[in-house]
Amino acid sequence: MSKKSMLRSAKGRNDHPDNGRRAFLKNGLVAGGAAALGAAAAGAAQAAGENVILQKQDWRTYLGDGVDARPYGTPSAHEAHVIRRNVEWLTADPVSSVSFTPLHELDGIITPNGVCFERHHGGIAEIDPTAHRLMIHGLVDTPLVFTLEDLKRFPRENKVYFLECAANSGMEWRGAQLNGVQFTHGMIHNVMYTGIKLRHVLEEAGIKPNGKWLLVEGGDASAMTRSIPIEKALNDCMIAFKMNGEALRPEQGYPMRLVVPGWEGNMWIKWLRRIEVGDQPWHQREETSKYTDLMPDGRARRFSWQMDVKSVITSPSPQAPVTHGKGRTVISGLAWSGAGKISRVDVSVDGGRNWRSARIDGPSLSRSVHRFYLDIDWNGEPLYLQSRAMDEYRNVQPTKDALRAVRGVNSIYHNNGIQTWYVAKDGVTENVEVS
């Protein structure tokens, strides 16, 4: 009975706040209340308290799985709702689509590998690493071919970076649309990469003086391509083969992907197999038809590579409502900037009228997400939650209206506007825009 009700309460959080609270009431307070009521009548035999304490749980009695039962561990069955989700109506086919990171269920700064959002254009390439090669050619002294084992012989480095799709929050240009931070902001993940400097590989082949651009290409069924200026390539790009200590997941480009710190996710070519050096950009589909920003005058920005300063409150949020009633409440969120470190995050509970600086906790790394908290005493009145990030170069996250004033609503990409969550008296939280 107790095991079953625990399941219900865990599931309830994912359901509707009332359900969660109801389950909790049933489990604890009702039992306690009943005990309190019955105490006088039934006498000393009736114990007072929560059943989860008063009654012995199965797991306290019976043996669990041995070490050989789970050679590769997975999360608790009670966390089964913490998964990537997709929005079916967004794209024509799930093979060329996107799944979103469950930001509302995560904490700290590292995204677990299994829930990092995915974006593929030709499905997940399942590559045998021994049959994978990386070729570099074009304006180089010596065109070269590398195996994964070759690449692992270059000096390695470990870096934590966020990867954000340029279209993250792109469905919100015309107004609040999707009820969940997973869907409004979930095209981002943040992991530690192990890999090598792209610079080493380029220098190994020898870039000719007129080599100014790279074409980078994936080995999947879309043969994804982007042009990257040589300055960026030589500055801080990496070829990564590990994420969070283990091999890249197939959906993240196993056995190797490009890392382009601070720049839009589409450029981080997965399943990287070819680098061509040239004297001008290639103007591939993903840098002309897509990933260009249409402005109200009918013209379009191109090469808008860097991701802007941005933040969002991950809890409370529509999928993570307040279930505990008024009193101590932890407001928690993420902030990041493609320019560098986050220097400050301000939080408003009144729709941007007044702000308080939040506490950044955990590592503060350049072009990595930062975790912030604001610990408040909630008086039970409605909250209009907003967060506003500022980076070390004093770029301040703008309002959605400020962005619309310049860009209109048809530019799809680079929406870093301030998000508002409305927390009603009952704790139910909704995606809104406010005056």
Next chain:
Amino acid sequence: MLKYLKSVALGALVCSAFSAAGFAQGDVDKGKKVFNKCKACHMVGDKAKNKSGPELNELFGRAAGSKDGFKYSKAMLAKGEDGLVWNEETLNAFLTKPKAFVKGTKMSFAGIKKQKDMDNLLAYLGTFSTAEVQAPVAEQDDVSDDANAPAVTTQTNVAASAAEVPEHGVFHLGRVATDDEIAAWDFDVRPDGMGLPNGRGTVADGEEVFVEKCASCHGDFGEGVGRWPVLAGGQNSLQNERPVKTIGSYWPYLSTVYDYVQRAMPFGEAASLTDDETYAITAYLLYLNDIVDDEEFELSKENFLTVEMPNTANFYADDREDEPQYSVSADPCMNECKVGPVEITKRAQVLDVTPDQE
């Protein structure tokens, strides 16, 4: 050693005999271009040294496998010991099919297919060999260059003595890509026409292929089925409330169409179209977008760059930095930043498009 000297001398004779007739057939300038195929591994001329292939100065008359400081395959060394000397005849045979002529050679090169290319290449290489009569004079001229030679040779010796370690780069990792390998993967096309293959296709040809292979998603006329991309129409819609971004209304370069179609289409059967089919589909897409109006229009490598895309001029470099919200340098407002009570102006709940969580 004697044998070696002898063969050099003999080679020089043989070579000079050939040079009169043989090299005259080839064009040195064109040969220089053919040599681009070899440059990844071989150097020739001033400051030439051994790379992953031996340097090729004084190639004519050289005994096979005899270049100091280069680690040859056993097969090549054996050939040299058997008396193989490089001259126009032997090089012709070797470079036509290297692996057939010297079974076991390290040289990973498929071979030169056209005799004209061969003649031109040999003419070009001949200019770096002193097979001519003025051999002593040339040696005099080379004295200054030779002064550098020992250092270079020592260097290559060091690298060569480290067994299989390649000489390129800093870390000496990876191996040289062959021309065939590069050709197999390098099919990208750029706006300036770089990468366009030979081929051609008409609007009418394109319609046939498009209806068979593309229309199930994109519609017979590029109008798009369901949420699949719309490829045609939308002209003058970019300032509308709902812009329609198509190849005709939005895409700045025709090369992108060609490149993408042969790169990723048809969806689920990527890279299966022939070059002619790709030209034909591209021509048909131009027709659907009213950029060409003649069904007989044939798109080819030759006329590709003459096609003008309507929206080319309307793209400009990222200028977000200049937007007002990023150009303020003051700290953001902290108190009483807005007047009036908070009112909800938009809510996601109304749309009800969020996926279910179960």
